[in-house]
Amino acid sequence: MEFVFSEENLRKIENILKKYPVKKAAVMPVLYVAQEQNGWISTEVMREVARILEIPEEDVLGVATFYTMYHKKPAGKYHLQVCTNVSCMLRGGYAVYDAVKNKYGLKNGSVTDDGKYSLEEVECMGSCGTAPMIAINEDYFENLTPEQALAIIESMK
Amino acid sequence: MERIVLPEIENLHNIDVYIANNGFAAARKALLMSPDDIIDVVKKSGLRGRGGAAFSTGLKWSFMPKSTDKPKYLCINGDESEPGSFKDRQIFEFNPHQLIEGIIITCYAIQAKSAYLYIRGEYHKWVNLMETALETAYARGFVGEEMKKTFNTDFSCNIYIHKGAGAYICGEESSLMNSIEGKRGYPRVKPPFPAQNGLWGNPTTINNVETITNIPPIINKGWEWFSAIGEPKHPGTILFGVSGHVNKPGVYELPSGTLLTDVIYNYAGGVPGNKKIKCVIPGGSSMPPLRGDQLEGIKMDAESLRAAGSAIGTGGIMVMDEDTDLVKVLARIAKFYYHESCGQCTPCREGTGWMLKLLNRIVNGEGSQRDIDLLLSVANNIEGNTVCALGEAAAWPVKFMLMRFRDEFEARVSPHINLEPKNKVHSMRHTVNPIDKVEI
Amino acid sequence: MPKLTIDGKEVEFQPGQTIIQAAATVGIDIPHFCWHPKLSVSGNCRVCLVEIEKMPKLAISCATQAAEGMVVHTNSEKTLAARKAVMEFILINHPLDCPVCDEAGECKLQEYTYKHSIGESRFTEEKQHKEKRVPLGPHVMFDGERCISCSRCIRFCTEVAGDTQLTFVQRGDRVTINTFPGKELDNPYSMNVTDICPVGALTSRDFRFNSRVWDLSATNSICQGCSKGCNIQLWVKANKVLRLTPRHNQEVNSFWMCDEGRLNTFKNINAENRINGPHLKRNGGFTRVSWDEAFSAAISELKGFSREEIAYIGSGFATVEDNYMLAKLAKTVSGTKYIDAVPHLVPGSGDAILRTEDKTPNMLGATLTGMQGGKSIEQILQLVSEHKIRALYVIDEDLVSNYPQFAEAIKKLDLLIVHAVNENATTQIAHIVLPSASYAEKHGTMVNIDGRIQRIRPAVTTIDADRTLDGLSLSRLDKFGTEYDRWGRSDKIDARPTWKIILGILSAFGQRSKITMADELFHEIAENVPAFRGINYDTIGEQGVVLNINKTTSVYGEKL
Numbered sequence A: 001m002e003f004v005f006s007e008e009n010l011r012k013i014e015n016i017l018k019k020y021p022v023k024k025a026a027v028m029p030v031l032y033v034a035q036e037q038n039g040w041i042s043t044e045v046m047r048e049v050a051r052i053l054e055i056p057e058e059d060v061l062g063v064a065t066f067y068t069m070y071h072k073k074p075a076g077k078y079h080l081q082v083c084t085n086v087s088c089m090l091r092g093g094y095a096v097y098d099a100v101k102n103k104y105g106l107k108n109g110s111v112t113d114d115g116k117y118s119l120e121e122v123e124c125m126g127s128c129g130t131a132p133m134i135a136i137n138e139d140y141f142e143n144l145t146p147e148q149a150l151a152i153i154e155s156m157k
Numbered sequence B: 001m002e003r004i005v006l007p008e009i010e011n012l013h014n015i016d017v018y019i020a021n022n023g024f025a026a027a028r029k030a031l032l033m034s035p036d037d038i039i040d041v042v043k044k045s046g047l048r049g050r051g052g053a054a055f056s057t058g059l060k061w062s063f064m065p066k067s068t069d070k071p072k073y074l075c076i077n078g079d080e081s082e083p084g085s086f087k088d089r090q091i092f093e094f095n096p097h098q099l100i101e102g103i104i105i106t107c108y109a110i111q112a113k114s115a116y117l118y119i120r121g122e123y124h125k126w127v128n129l130m131e132t133a134l135e136t137a138y139a140r141g142f143v144g145e146e147m148k149k150t151f152n153t154d155f156s157c158n159i160y161i162h163k164g165a166g167a168y169i170c171g172e173e174s175s176l177m178n179s180i181e182g183k184r185g186y187p188r189v190k191p192p193f194p195a196q197n198g199l200w201g202n203p204t205t206i207n208n209v210e211t212i213t214n215i216p217p218i219i220n221k222g223w224e225w226f227s228a229i230g231e232p233k234h235p236g237t238i239l240f241g242v243s244g245h246v247n248k249p250g251v252y253e254l255p256s257g258t259l260l261t262d263v264i265y266n267y268a269g270g271v272p273g274n275k276k277i278k279c280v281i282p283g284g285s286s287m288p289p290l291r292g293d294q295l296e297g298i299k300m301d302a303e304s305l306r307a308a309g310s311a312i313g314t315g316g317i318m319v320m321d322e323d324t325d326l327v328k329v330l331a332r333i334a335k336f337y338y339h340e341s342c343g344q345c346t347p348c349r350e351g352t353g354w355m356l357k358l359l360n361r362i363v364n365g366e367g368s369q370r371d372i373d374l375l376l377s378v379a380n381n382i383e384g385n386t387v388c389a390l391g392e393a394a395a396w397p398v399k400f401m402l403m404r405f406r407d408e409f410e411a412r413v414s415p416h417i418n419l420e421p422k423n424k425v426h427s428m429r430h431t432v433n434p435i436d437k438v439e440i
Numbered sequence C: 001m002p003k004l005t006i007d008g009k010e011v012e013f014q015p016g017q018t019i020i021q022a023a024a025t026v027g028i029d030i031p032h033f034c035w036h037p038k039l040s041v042s043g044n045c046r047v048c049l050v051e052i053e054k055m056p057k058l059a060i061s062c063a064t065q066a067a068e069g070m071v072v073h074t075n076s077e078k079t080l081a082a083r084k085a086v087m088e089f090i091l092i093n094h095p096l097d098c099p100v101c102d103e104a105g106e107c108k109l110q111e112y113t114y115k116h117s118i119g120e121s122r123f124t125e126e127k128q129h130k131e132k133r134v135p136l137g138p139h140v141m142f143d144g145e146r147c148i149s150c151s152r153c154i155r156f157c158t159e160v161a162g163d164t165q166l167t168f169v170q171r172g173d174r175v176t177i178n179t180f181p182g183k184e185l186d187n188p189y190s191m192n193v194t195d196i197c198p199v200g201a202l203t204s205r206d207f208r209f210n211s212r213v214w215d216l217s218a219t220n221s222i223c224q225g226c227s228k229g230c231n232i233q234l235w236v237k238a239n240k241v242l243r244l245t246p247r248h249n250q251e252v253n254s255f256w257m258c259d260e261g262r263l264n265t266f267k268n269i270n271a272e273n274r275i276n277g278p279h280l281k282r283n284g285g286f287t288r289v290s291w292d293e294a295f296s297a298a299i300s301e302l303k304g305f306s307r308e309e310i311a312y313i314g315s316g317f318a319t320v321e322d323n324y325m326l327a328k329l330a331k332t333v334s335g336t337k338y339i340d341a342v343p344h345l346v347p348g349s350g351d352a353i354l355r356t357e358d359k360t361p362n363m364l365g366a367t368l369t370g371m372q373g374g375k376s377i378e379q380i381l382q383l384v385s386e387h388k389i390r391a392l393y394v395i396d397e398d399l400v401s402n403y404p405q406f407a408e409a410i411k412k413l414d415l416l417i418v419h420a421v422n423e424n425a426t427t428q429i430a431h432i433v434l435p436s437a438s439y440a441e442k443h444g445t446m447v448n449i450d451g452r453i454q455r456i457r458p459a460v461t462t463i464d465a466d467r468t469l470d471g472l473s474l475s476r477l478d479k480f481g482t483e484y485d486r487w488g489r490s491d492k493i494d495a496r497p498t499w500k501i502i503l504g505i506l507s508a509f510g511q512r513s514k515i516t517m518a519d520e521l522f523h524e525i526a527e528n529v530p531a532f533r534g535i536n537y538d539t540i541g542e543q544g545v546v547l548n549i550n551k552t553t554s555v556y557g558e559k560l
Helices: A007-017 A023-038 A043-053 A057-066 A086-090 A093-104 A146-154 B015-020 B025-030 B035-045 B057-062 B088-094 B096-110 B124-139 B147-151 B173-180 B209-213 B215-221 B223-227 B260-267 B302-307 B326-340 B346-363 B369-382 B390-404 B406-410 C019-025 C077-092 C108-116 C152-160 C192-196 C259-264 C291-302 C320-334 C363-368 C377-385 C404-411 C476-480 C498-508 C518-528 C555-559
Strands: A078-083 A117-122 A133-136 A139-142 B073-078 B114-119 B158-163 B204-208 B237-244 B250-255 B277-281 B316-321 C003-006 C009-012 C049-052 C071-073 C140-142 C167-169 C176-178 C202-204 C217-222 C231-237 C240-246 C279-282 C285-288 C310-314 C338-341 C391-395 C415-420 C432-435 C444-447 C452-456
Touching: A007 A023, A023 A043, A023 A057, A023 B158, A043 A057, A057 C167, A078 A093, A078 A146, A086 A093, A086 B237, A086 B316, A086 B326, A093 A117, A093 A133, A093 A146, A133 A146, A139 A146, A139 B124, B015 B096, B015 B124, B025 B096, B025 B215, B035 B057, B035 B096, B035 B215, B035 B223, B057 B096, B057 B204, B073 B096, B073 B173, B073 B209, B088 B096, B088 B124, B088 B209, B096 B114, B096 B124, B096 B158, B096 B204, B096 B209, B096 B215, B114 B124, B114 B173, B124 B158, B173 B204, B204 B209, B209 B215, B215 B223, B237 B260, B250 B260, B260 B277, B260 B316, B277 B326, B326 B346, B326 B390, B326 B406, B346 B369, B346 B390, B346 C077, B369 B390, B369 B406, B369 C077, B390 B406, C003 C019, C009 C019, C049 C077, C077 C108, C152 C192, C192 C202, C192 C240, C217 C452, C240 C259, C279 C291, C291 C320, C291 C391, C291 C415, C291 C432, C291 C498, C310 C320, C310 C377, C320 C338, C320 C363, C320 C391, C320 C444, C320 C498, C320 C518, C338 C363, C338 C377, C363 C444, C377 C404
Parallel strands: A078 A117, B073 B114, B073 B204, B114 B158, B237 B316, C003 C071, C310 C338, C310 C391, C391 C415, C415 C432
Antiparallel strands: A078 A133, A133 A139, B237 B250, B277 B316, C003 C009, C049 C071, C140 C202, C167 C176, C217 C231, C231 C240, C279 C285, C279 C432, C444 C452
């Protein structure tokens, strides 16, 4: 499938490019813009990013696969990220994670059949003082019990 | 008690409130000083980096070459990915303009025209907050070309926010620079050091968010004032993030040298159910863990913690009560470093996975006595042999946990050598005498 | 020059040199996987860690610059411990499949494991699994499990081939190498990655599973793919060339060669259509005859044409010696009037790395020994078509295929004598076909585009040359095989070097020579051709020497 940036996003990219002395440096923010538009980083997305930034496609591939926040396959409408690192683990992070897993029949990296939810067991999100936590797409929900976590997820329409 | 980085002022994130509280006065003052004088003040203040290594900030700045045609850069490390650390996000949220002012002063001190504030990608909310604050500061003429007028000076600098995308390693300063350059976040081989060969090959200084936020008050009130706070060798306040088994987890800004027990019991409210503490990691998950029965008298500053057999790190204090399964905790820590190893250099790429596999076996009750010694040996073999400090970060918790809580691990393993290794072919020489297999 | 001490030895170094480079100058080989003298420093394998006095930690010798007074220990207890640790780490996820791995026998990992590892593994976990048998491109196969992530191949593509075709993907021990989806590792130099890969992760699809490398003999030679004259090695088993690999020559090709040269310049040696023994055309068909019969036939035919009626066609594919002898034959028998070599220019086929547009390895050498650099070849063929030239003596060129427009005219020649390695359109219509030894079957010299004269050497035996008696390189099988072994039985072609064939013809003409060896002939050439004065096979050696010629005024320079 062809991928082209929307006019609005092309303007965004123009502004991003102003931040750096070389185009290559814009690859991470431009990948974000692409992911926002496309939902995930497909081969076509990487090709277009490489074309726009005038860098080898291979460099885009290397970067996209290095950083975990670029989705290399379509994520759910709600990407559920549960931290199970030590500070969360000590305060019930795994209970939250298991509750989400069981409720939606998900495992790490999988998506529900209806495409609504995807699950990722994530590393420390910087919510140690407000553990445990779950991030849904870009938003943090902190100080949770498993029940509260499920209620929040359910409220997502 | 005075708070320097996160003062108790409501709505300080609002630029008007910040200005009303002496905001940007330090920048105004600093821009009238010579860059060398600023570096001198920061040196004398004794300010040390808050990102983990506790290196003298002024000294670091002085490494920047004075005569060079190359552009100079400042990077501000807000990658904040060390488990147990959640301090910088408080600054982004509650005191962004003091950070911006600190950046301006630092840029001037090292004569950098551009600063990149690297914020971890997961911090969408805080990236947005910082971006808003920065836009306001630009609009008010405190940053960028306009600052020349505002401060009546020849100097101007730009601040850009670069958002990470999920990689702990980018908190390592050379990975951070590679990441800004749009590359895989591989640490660079040092030397050359950033002050000579940093961003795009140019002289670069990298400081932690908290470190930079300390700069405006130091300029305002003088180095004498700052150096008198807390421990003389490691002066100032430190943002201690307390997490785990405490009643009131959170970030506490306290003078350096505050007793660890004070932080845990007085500020963080003690341990739920009044349980005993089994283990404390005092500086984020890569620092050596301390035994709960040896916490008395330990002060929270670089030298005291080193003497106590650990390190200040990022000041992230993780508290574990007496019921904690330390084998599981260590396995979880190992999983983190395995997940975050960039894979560039051999010992870390291979060793982190090995340690995790060994620990998982011990957690599952399939470990043997031999595995404990092997774990120690693997950790020792990683330490000191890697490109960057992630090697030590991965090795230390394993090494020191095994040294200080060996009994916990020994209780979980069988004294006999496990004869059913998973990888049978490869392990043949350990398990089967090949001669027995020969049929004549 | 500044000095440092390595293992107690005082070592002089050039400022800017790293420890590993300084050590190499005195023969201390510090183990290394990722470091390569012609690639940027990556510092990732960590096997070159050494102890430096007054430094708190071990340092990698590939990235640490030598400094005055530095004291380095490459075999201290600390260094060895680190080296063993790194070796163990590299091996834990490695499949240890040496018995089925093509790299075995020339594998850095295998060598270092013998030299520097503890000799056993303490790793009893499941290994990390990755993709195996990934065709990265038309010529290169990738095995992700064998890969040690040294990044040499990635750096080669970007820094030498000038085309970023490979990248690391993923991270940690999931890191592997890949091309962009839908793209291939297909740059003209792609196969060099199989040479610099320190393990068996990248292998040649052409050579894969053809032979264990220790069963091959290796012979130093020169690539025949173009006028660059890349230094190579010919690898032979059972008298068949199985692969070519680049040989280091900093002045010519560094460590590299192009895929075209590597793959397309040796298969004709083993081909079915080799010409075996001299042949005369009789009654419309070819009859194999003895060499002496062929020589007599040739000389008696040649004598029948005046200098206006015969042309001699040399070749940039033939050696200096071959072309020299052709010119000598022309002069002696006919009195030279028409003589030239066939140009093989392919515009656009060159690049700034190694490949040149002149597809012959020795056009300059042919020109220096009497050919006209291809300037007069069209004129000669024109005269052939006008039937003014009625006889042609051609060495190692397929005139008919190269000049199809003159094919009919060539067919009408009264005499066509051809030296050829393989059957081709020209040999089909020749009257006398003389089997010439290929470049892999003879000694000789060639002059590359930069005026460097270099040697080729026999790697394959013919009936004319014996492997042991004539000093050809021997493989293990050559040394220890018997006639009862499968590999000991190899068919030998009855072919001779062109210069030697012409010696035979001249001998039949009554001009006997004492020369029996190529180096003796070269001695004569050096005495007669100014460009080669003072040079002999020994001075040319393994790396060649640059001739003292004014390139700009040579015919070659003007024309090509």
